[in-house]
Structures are given as C-alpha cells and as structure tokens.
Amino acid sequence: MRKKIFSWLVASPPRTLAIGFAFIIGLGSFLLHLPVASSSGEETRYIDALFTATSATCVTGLVVVDTGDHYSVFGQIVILTMIQIGGLGFMSMATLFAIFLKRRISLKERLILQEALNQSSIEGIVRLVRRVVLYALTIEAAGALLLTIRFLTNMSPGRAIYYGVFHAVSFFNNAGFDLMGGFSSLTGYADDPWVNLVSMALIVVGGLGFVVLSDLTDLRGGRRLSLHSKVVLTMSGSLILFGAIVVFAFEYANPGTMGPLNTGTKILTAFMQSVSPRTAGVNTLNLTDLRQATQFFIIILMFIGASPGSTGGGIKTTTFAALLGAVWAIIRGREDVVMFRYRLAQERVYKALTLTLLALALVLTATMILSTTEDHHFLMILFEVVSAFGTVGLSLGLTSDLTLFGKIVIMLMMFAGRLGPLTLGYALVPKRDKVLYREAEGKIIIG
C-alpha cells in the first residue's frame, strides 16, 4: 500500500507538488484562523486565514491583514514555517525537475528512469534535498545574524533576534512578509544601507536558484559556470541595474517618493525598488505615491520575476533571455539564438514564448474579470494580479480592499503563479523526432 501511494506520487511530480502545497495551505489556514494566532485573541475570519496561508506557502507576501499588527507570535511562527516549507519545498522540487528533465530524452529512457526512481534514486533525492536545505539554512543564518546586529541598535535583544530571523527567512525565500506593522514594509528603513544591502543580498541570492548557487560553490573547485548559470547571472545583473536606472529616472523629482531624499538614499531606494519586484515584495518607497510609469514598470519586473528553481516566481529570467535572444538573432540576421557561443534549440525558444503568452493570457484575463468586480482602476488591479501571479506581494493597496470573489481569484493566481510556470516547463517537453547537428547545443532551464 505504501509503495502504491509512493509510485502514484512520483508518477506525476507536478501533481504531488500541488497536493503538497494544498495540504500545507489547508493546515496553515486552520492554525491561523484559531484565536491563539491573532494578537487580539479573537478568531481570524477563515477566508483571511486562508488568504494568509496561501500567500505564505506560495511565498507571495500579499496580505489582507498586517502580519505584525494582526497576528500573535504563534501566528507569525506559523506563517514563517509555511514560508520555509513553501520556499524550500519548491526549490527542492524545482531542482529535482530540472535534473529529471535533463535526463528526459526518450520515452523509453523515461520509463526506465521512473522505475529506477522507485529503488535506487530515493537516496539521490534525499541527498539533493539535504544539500538544498543546507545551502538555504546557511544563507538564512548569515542573513539573520547580520540583520540582528542592526536591529540590536533599536530593539531589545530577544526582539532583535526574532526580527532578524523572521526577515532573513522571509527575504531569502522571496516571501515579502514583514513584522514592521501598518502595511509599511521596509519604508521605515529606506535610508538604512545595512538593512537594505543585507535584504537585497538575501533576495538576490534566493532568486538565483539552487543550480546556480551550486555552480557558484563549485567554482572554487576549478569547475566552470554552466551556460544556465551564465545566463541567469547576466540577466539578473542586467535587470537589477536597468531597473534601478529606470526607477531612479522616473522618481528622482517625485515629491511623494524620492524627491526629499539625499542622492545616496535615492540610489539605495532605486536599487531596492528594482531588486524587490523580482520577486521579494518588500518596498522602501510608498508604492501608491510612485508615478504611474514607475508602477507600470514594476509590473513588468514582477512579470519577469526571478530565476528557475529559486524561491522566486514570474516567467523567469531565462525565459525572458530566450525571447530577447530571438529578437537579437533576427536583428543580427542570424537564424539561431546564440548565447555564450551556444545555440539554443528552437524548442526552448518556442517554449519560452509559450510560457510567456500563457502567463500573459492568464494575467490579463484575471485582470479583466476583476476589473468588473472590484471598483478600482485598471492599473491597480493589473498590479495586484501580476504581483499575485509572480508571487511578489507588492500592492497598491487593493489587497485589503478585495471582495470575497476578488480574494478567491487572487488566491488562485498565487497558486497558479507558484506552480504554473514550473509545471508547464515540466509538462511541455516536445518529443524530438529528429536530431540535427549544427552548433553544439546548450541547455538552459525554461520556466
């Protein structure tokens, strides 16, 4: 019987992942809805507990009630646990998928592999998951230590440690939950380089994906970076820099945001507002006061998101890179997408295109539907939907204003956004009918 359940679970990893997430959300929402989970000692409405649990497990960070104000320490620890399980679970599974996909060449080989999975591979999986957990905990511990040192200057030691741990875990998992109260996120720390740099480092590292982290660690052993890692690092770096420049340019003179800040803080906030939408979801500027142009630009960053197999969401940097690669190839008059001297298979580019168009269709459809049920401006609704789909957690204030229907749609978007791109990336592997040799082919993970 146990063997039967196990083979049913490994038969379709995306299904297993979806069931696992649903189970954690169910359990978490039950705990969060208890009176002991709220700071007032009153029961939390179930729909709000469910929303929080979904948001935490999908590491999104959209909140209908403020995490710091509304929940008790017990409630906050439940949330933190869900973030940790959601983030690590997803990261491990995504990494497994990537490895599984790498091997997945023919149907025959796949069948052999699946059989094999029942016997010898379990220890391989255990080893991999252990490594993912080790990496994550190490980085989180370092982040927690650095944040605690800073918080000790304005908090009691116990509180400083608690805040250090909570925010390090939240940021590394790109969860975007915080304890600052009043839906303020990190706006109170806008001019604090220490908090900002540590937070950004946690967010960026968490968003690179385990494969890249593993590659980077192996660099000391003289191994070279894989194509995938090169693409992820280049795209992430470029997006952060480009994003910061755009935010800086649009907000420089805005009296509601950067206007009153000194140049150093302007630069710091520009980088934070560029890093965080992909897809951490903390903010140091008041988002509602941003210019519409900046708000829309942030929507684009949220849509692109982080890298495959990371704690972040979105269509992923590599997907975006494949699209840009096609544009560049056509402009240069080349037939193939070439990155770092490797040709990308047509199938990868088509897949990137497919993922992007399906994501776009989902996001736009949800936005159009919500714009008939929620009495707000289109941009505000689009922002919220993309934030949910990209598991970002930034909001222009719609979350706490959502109708019941709106909450359900946003919850579904968080769930779809967390599992969708990965599942699509996993499911949409075309059968190869022929192998044609041109340049040596390089692989990057899409989705």
Add this chain to the structure above:
Amino acid sequence: MRKKIFSWLVASPPRTLAIGFAFIIGLGSFLLHLPVASSSGEETRYIDALFTATSATCVTGLVVVDTGDHYSVFGQIVILTMIQIGGLGFMSMATLFAIFLKRRISLKERLILQEALNQSSIEGIVRLVRRVVLYALTIEAAGALLLTIRFLTNMSPGRAIYYGVFHAVSFFNNAGFDLMGGFSSLTGYADDPWVNLVSMALIVVGGLGFVVLSDLTDLRGGRRLSLHSKVVLTMSGSLILFGAIVVFAFEYANPGTMGPLNTGTKILTAFMQSVSPRTAGVNTLNLTDLRQATQFFIIILMFIGASPGSTGGGIKTTTFAALLGAVWAIIRGREDVVMFRYRLAQERVYKALTLTLLALALVLTATMILSTTEDHHFLMILFEVVSAFGTVGLSLGLTSDLTLFGKIVIMLMMFAGRLGPLTLGYALVPKRDKVLYREAEGKIIIG
C-alpha cells in the same frame, strides 16, 4: 540625374516609403492649415493641421479637432485625398515588398534583382499598382453606392453622395475619419444594420490585404488559396467572432452602452466594436462608457490589427498566428509550427516574436513617458498610444486633451506604427546559412 535619383529611391524601398509619406504629410498639413480649409474661415493652428495630416496619411483617424465640424469641404477633400494616397500607396508598396521578399533568397540573387528593377521590372510594378488601384476603387465605389442609398433617406442627394463617398473611402482604407460631427463617430447609427454591415464589410475587406483579395478573385479561375490567404482569413474570422463574444459578454448589462439596446442591436454593436479596433477606428458605442475590461480588450485587438499588405495596421494577424502556432506546437509536443499542413520556418516564428516584442517595447515606453507628461490615467494613455501605433484612431478622449509634447509623441507613434512593422518585416530577413529539408515549407508574410 533622373536615373540616379531613381536608383537611390529603389535602393531602399522603406526609405522611399518614409520620404513619400513625410512629403504628403508636409503638403497636406500646409493645405489644412490655410484659412480656406476650416469651416470658420480662420487659420488652423499648424500643430493641429500637422496632426490631422499625419493621422490622415497614416490612415489612423485620431483627431484633435472634429473633421465634420472644424474643416470646410475643401479641408475634408484634402483629408480624403491623403487617406486615399496613404492607403493605396501603402497597400501597393507593401504588396511590392511581399513579392520582392518572396524572391529574396540569396544576396547574389538580390543584387541581380535590384539591377533588374532598373530596367524591365518597372512595367511590372506599374501593372501591379494599377491592379491594386483598380481593386480598391471598385470596392470603394460599391461601398459608396450602398452607403449613399442609405444616406438618401435622411439627407439631400448631394450630401448623401458626398457622405457615401467620404465614408466608403475612409472605411475601406481603415482610416476611421468621419463627418458625423462632435467626435461622435457612428454612435448615431448604432442600430442601423445597413450602415453597420456595409461599413464592416468595407473595413474587413480593406484589412485583408491585396494578396488575399487577389487570391480570392483567382478562386473563380480554379486556383486554390495560398497558405497566407488561408491563415489571414481564418485568423480574421476567428478574431472578429471571438472579439464580438467578449465585447457582448462584458457590455451586455452595462447601462452606459449596450444595456438599453435590444438584442439585435446588442449583437450588431458587439460585432462593430470587434471589427473596428482592427484597425478602422469607428465606434457605435460610447468608448468612455465601456467597462475597463472592454477598453483593455479593445487595446489588445488594436495591437493585433489587420493583415499584411492591407490598409490596416498593428502587428498583423499573421504575426499573431505565428505566435499562437508556436504555443499550439509546444502544447501538442511538436517541434514545429504547422499550419494547414505546412511547416513554418523557425525564422518566421522568431521574426513574429521580434516584431511583437519590439512593438510592445515601443508602445509601453511611449505610454510610460506620456504618463509623466499627460495628467490622465494609465489605461487611457495606453489606449491612445496603441490606437496611434496600430493606426486605429479610437480614443478615450485623450487626443483633444494632449499637450504639445503629447501630440508630437502620438504623431511619431502613428508614423512608426504605419511604417515600422512593414519596414521591420522587410529589413529583418535573416541570411540562410543552410537549407534543411523536413516538411515542405509554407510561407506567410510577417509584418
């Protein structure tokens, strides 16, 4: 000397086209700015005359002053002439490009062809242009006759003929200009099946492109439809039907638009509001009263636009079809995009992707910039920009409210939208380094 000018002009057809359009716009703006062109007998501000001339020549239909109210009959005839030259000129040139592209295989062949163009091909061009003009004038005449018959019921004969001719030319060329006054477009005729059906027929036929019209005419001779024509007809039909259903669903109960109408008129307006955004630019419902969801949906239709080598704009139906084809291929687990049993070359799909992303980047950048200079909501500005880029001419009312800077940006968008996709489609032809035989390859025109 004459020969030198001629070879300079044929050396780069896109440049020739751009110069030609700029020349017509310059001449038209001069005429429109004269006192004789306005109904009040006063001089029109040059920027407004220039805006109108750009809009007419690019067959867009965005207007800063109402065509019926502001301009005299002389002014209106100038506008009509620009529409006719702009529409036919573009249609002929685009058809020439398509034929030119079909033959454009190697650099060597291209050089031979270019040399050839100086001698024997001129008569070929003349013959083709003559055929384009013949088709257009025949269809316009039929449309004008049908519209005049209807207008005779509520106008004097002279006025009915004038209105019949003006609107037939405007609609066939997807120009969207009208003489109804008060920026009302065809809202006064929302429940008139005759006017609506004739207008829609003119718009749709004008938007199919000359190659398809020519193919359809040849059907009687027993020739079969080309792949291009099949794709264009299928996509156009699907988009019109799908668009009508979506508009109908969103607006059915909206008291500001369809609410008070009977079911027949509801269906008629749904079809008109689905046909017109791609890319005629007339409307029978009040656009500002549409739900935000419908307004956004119309933005998508405007972005897709009409078919290659037609009087319409946008990224084109075939471009959109290539993208959908890639999605479908990946979902089905196929390596190649197959349409009507023909495989689309990877290069065509990459090109479709490139065109779409560049158009998207241009439109979104312009919108973000305008949202810092124009004091209006993002959706309204996005609507205006896409309308300009797609040479559609629908507006949520921003046009007459534009700042000087805004007018200049919108004019540039009209110009870029008219020439950009074609020029890109022409310029972005990758060199083939190898020919690989798989399925027989079918060609469709992108851009």
